[in-house]
Amino acid sequence: MHMVSALVAPAVAGTMYVCSAAAGGYSVRKVRLESDPQKMPVAAVMTAFVFAAQMINFTIPGTGSSGHLCGALLLAAVLGPFAGFLSMIGILLVQCLLFADGGLLALGCNIWNMAFYGCFIGGFVIWRPMMRSGTSKGKIAIASIIGSVITLQLGAFSVTLETLASGISDLPFQAFVSAMQPIHLAIGLVEGVAAAAVLCFIHEVKPEMLWGVENEENRGRLSSGKTVVILAAVTLIIGGGLSLAASSHPDGLEWSVEQVASGVELTADGVVYENAERIQETTAILPDYSFRNTDSAVGTSFSGIIGSLVIAGMCLIGGWWLNHMRKLRMK
Numbered sequence: 582m583h584m585v586s587a588l589v590a591p592a593v594a595g596t597m598y599v600c601s602a603a604a605g606g607y608s609v610r611k612v613r614l615e616s617d618p619q620k621m622p623v624a625a626v627m628t629a630f631v632f633a634a635q636m637i638n639f640t641i642p643g644t645g646s647s648g649h650l651c652g653a654l655l656l657a658a659v660l661g662p663f664a665g666f667l668s669m670i671g672i673l674l675v676q677c678l679l680f681a682d683g684g685l686l687a688l689g690c691n692i693w694n695m696a697f698y699g700c701f702i703g704g705f706v707i708w709r710p711m712m713r714s715g716t717s718k719g720k721i722a723i724a725s726i727i728g729s730v731i732t733l734q735l736g737a738f739s740v741t742l743e744t745l746a747s748g749i750s751d752l753p754f755q756a757f758v759s760a761m762q763p764i765h766l767a768i769g770l771v772e773g774v775a776a777a778a779v780l781c782f783i784h785e786v787k788p789e790m791l792w793g794v795e796n797e798e799n800r801g802r803l804s805s806g807k808t809v810v811i812l813a814a815v816t817l818i819i820g821g822g823l824s825l826a827a828s829s830h831p832d833g834l835e836w837s838v839e840q841v842a843s844g845v846e847l848t849a850d851g852v853v854y855e856n857a858e859r860i861q862e863t864t865a866i867l868p869d870y871s872f873r874n875t876d877s878a879v880g881t882s883f884s885g886i887i888g889s890l891v892i893a894g895m896c897l898i899g900g901w902w903l904n905h906m907r908k909l910r911m912k
Contacts (some may be wrong), residue, residue: 582651582736582765582834583676583691587849588682590747597743598689604697604863605670613903613910614814620660621669621900623790623805626812627659628668628896629889632675633820634775636870636885638828641767646836647828648768651736653699654728655776658781661792662704669696671895675888681865685857690743692777694736702735703728716794718781725780726773727802740834749849752841760837780820783808810867820885824870826877 589597631652638647652672656665671692676682685689707728711720741761747755783790786803803811831839838847866873867887871880 582695582733582740583673583683584687584694584740584743584831584834585847586686586854587847588740588744588747588750588838589684589687589690591686591851591853592693593743593747594686594689596689597687597693598646601670601689601692603665604701604907605692608666609903612667617901618859619895620664620807621810621904624660624664624668624861624900625654625893625896626809626816628671630812630816630819631656631668632672632880632892633816633885633889634826635672635676636824636827636888638832639771640830641764642876643766644767644836645830645855646764646833647825647830648764648833649827650772651699651729651733652772652776653696653697654725654772655704655731655779656709657700658705658725658776658792659790660676662700665704666696668698668896669898671899673894675892675895678864679867679888679891680732680870680884681861682870685861686792686854690740694739694743698732698735698739700730701829703732706865709730712791712793715841716784716788716880718784721780722777723775726770729773730766730769730775730847733765733772734762736849737765737833737891747912748845751837756841757837760840761833764833764837786811802910817886818887820889821882824881824885832836836837836900 586594622650622738631650632702634652636649640647653669656668659665670692673683673688673695677691710774711724721757722860738758738761741754741758744750744752744757780791784794787805787808788794790805790808803850815857830836867880867884870884871877872883
């Protein structure tokens with residue numbers, strides 16, 4: 582659901598940057614107050630896991646489209662909505678700058694559409710209330726599926742509203758909505774099942790790692806360290822290997838645009854767009870998750886591994902900084 586810059590006008594892009602930055606700033610404040618150094622490895626590996634999982638596009642049968650996991654609800658269910666939101670910002674920032682995935686001008690929109698709803702609506706409105714009276718694999722599965730479906734529907738609808746408000750493309754609003762919502766309903770169902778599988782695994786081996794879960798301490802089969810190692814190993818397998826099996830079909834947003842625009846390529850002219858594109862061309866050393874000027878599978882594997890390591894490193898550095906700031910505040 583990564584929007585390209587050609588879908589949004591500078592005014593809309595700026596507004597969404599402000600909204601996303603405000604939510605991010607508030608999240609930094611909340612995480613700084615409750616920063617726990619012991620959670621830093623979990624945050625790092627889970628954020629890297631979501632990045633790697635997003636590289637796997639799965640085909641939506643009978644549509645010619647594909648989808649990929651978003652992961653915001655998954656991060657909120659483990660790290661909490663505020664830390665999960667900051668982790669999603671890190672993922673989307675790396676995807677945009679390092680891999681040119683999503684437009685730089687549209688980054689604020691993408692953060693809002695892909696991170697805000699999943700972390701805050703999914704986390705506070707769906708996940709926490711369902712876990713408050715105790716957990717079970719059934720409740721985790723229901724919360725994951727319902728949360729993923731609802732938050733992806735909200736995100737998909739926001740894409741159409743931001744495109745409508747921009748008014749720089751010829752995409753008819755009603756037709757765009759009619760294409761976006763059903764395809765992202767299918768994607769949301771798949772994401773919900775995938776998130777449920779991961780969260781049920783964590784619940785089985787280390788339930789106290791889940792956010793909003795009460796009275797679950799010391800029931801896990803594995804230590805936190807072993808659980809993190811397993812998740813890290815799976816992350817590298819996904820990023821370095823399973824990512825090669827990603828569908829070549831356009832994702833839900835690209836497919837919807839193709840259906841409505843009848844194959845017409847979207848373009849936008851102006852200094853703002855040119856500058857944004859120039860910045861991405863400079864920073865994207867692995868555009869489209871591959872080496873420049875080659876379609877070698879090695880580039881995809883390399884991108885998956887390097888991207889996961891960069892994301893994990895960012896989380897560790899960010900967590901250390903927040904913990905350092907909390908200690909200074911307490912003095």
